[in-house]
Amino acid sequence: MSEDRKRLEEQVLKQSIPVSKITEDKIQAAYDIVRAKSRQKAKATPMRNRRSLRHVWAAGLAAALIAVSGLGVMASMGYFTKNVQEADGKVSYSFEVNYELKPVEVKAEPTYLPEGMIKQEEGKYFFEGNYGHGISIMPMNMVNIDAQKEMLDFSHVEQVEKTTIGNMEAHIITYQEPDKYLTGEDLFLFNPEDGYVIRIFADYGVPAEEVKKVAEGLKITVTESEDLTYGLTPEEQQKQAAAEAGDAQWESLVEKGVTIDQITKPGETLKCEGYGASYTVNDVKIYDSLFDVPGYTEQGVYDLERLSPWLNADGTHKPYQRMHLDQEGEILEETTATPKFLAVQVTAEQYIGYDEFSDGSTQDSTALDARLVYVEKRADGTWNFRKDTYEAVPGERYELQMDASAFYLSCPKNINGEERLHSFFYRSMAKGESIDYTLIFAVDADRMPSDSLANIVLCFNGTGNDETNPMWSALGEMK
Secondary structure, X not given: XXXXXXXHXXXXXXXXXXXXXXXXXXXXXXXXXXXXXXXOOOOOOOHHHHHHHHXXXXXXXOOOOOOOOOOOEEEEEOOEEEXXXXXXXXXXXXXXXXXXXXXXXXXXXEOOOOOOEEEEEOOEEEEOOOOOOEEEEEEEEHHHHHHHOOEEEEOOEEEEEEEEEOOEEEEEEEEOOHHHHOOOEEEEEEEOOOXXXXXXXXXXXXXXXXXXXXXXXXXXEEEEOOOOOOOOOHHHHHHHHHHHHHHHHHHHHHXXXXXXXXXXXXXXXXXXXXXXXXXXXXXXXEEOEHHHOOOOOHHHEOOHHHHHHHEOOOOEEOOEEEEEXXXXXXXXXXXXXXEEEXXXXXXXXXXXXXXXXXXXXXXXXXXOOEEEEEEEXXXXXXEEEOOOEEEEOHHHOOOOOHHHEOOEEOOOOOOOHHHHHHHOOEEOOOOOOXXXXXXXXXEEHHHOHHHOOOOXXXXXXXXXXXXXXXXXXXXXXXX
């Protein structure tokens, strides 16, 4: 699958909660949590997306596994005791499991879905033609709950409506400023007598009354299983230990950073053996108006629907509302940002033939695109990813800086139909063939103080985007 296809899917996924590549991450993370038999995290999750996931959770849209202390509201019977804490816009659920009762399997299938919504995969139901926009149904038995040990935690909560649905205690959680942050609802059904909890997450586009109807129409099946046990088997313990060790190693490799000598300077050529391509940054300029970039045409814009609403008549960029997030995804401040346009002139060469790779792999095109990486110099002189991030307020529906990727290519070859969607930033090149082209990025002006690019580098897609071994190209002098 080409990188453009991946980017397209990310764009579609973001239609429900438009924050860069995060809606599907959030839903999948919730599934991992409720289905897991340990609290391990996914090893392959990029650091950038981990930070984004933390932000979504901070907005009250995904589960996090942390401890609860203090007094709470308690309801006790059957398989579990539920503890609930509500204070200052936060709601926390923790569970104490009755290990004397054998856990059961639980399944939940909807008999009612909002009009136009279809089953996409197990537990996920999206509006037809609008992938990623809908609801997720997540049944949790006692093994699932015991695996997460403590609780579910929600922030920025506006209200918890406590009611009864299908003879079960139900909590419906809504969030503050939903139109601004495009937050949906969470609905929980608690059944301590039969040993399960069911969570329904609905994104911003699903009315709360429809979520209730889905819950009211659930067909819930409970069955006994000899295979279900609390705790981890020796094999599972071994896998967990290996995964945790792998996570620690991955984090250590990412944290090591790179030295200045490992960053390719402007005018120097970066060779990427994995894809047989090389890239040279020839020139970099910043423009107030997109129309001032030499050779600019609309044909080179990957998605005009992302660009057009944010262009003034003179080609300057309109301001938008932006969030500054810390390492944990908490909002530090919200400000108005006004981007400029960064034009980067590049030479790319395919120096290895598509069928000449030593590992026997083949490819059919060369990636020309790149993304910006915001970096910082550390006390030991190495450079690494910044820990804080900037994102558009979701309600702005601003996507031009999605993944900090280029939105413009001066020489697109695949410009029609499916080819445009899947391979806009790719080009078939013969061995030894080179091409000169321009990429354009939108960059917030305050992230380039005095037009300085000392803390921004370029990561070409042809490098493989390995965060444990970053291959960056400088855009200016880095001191």
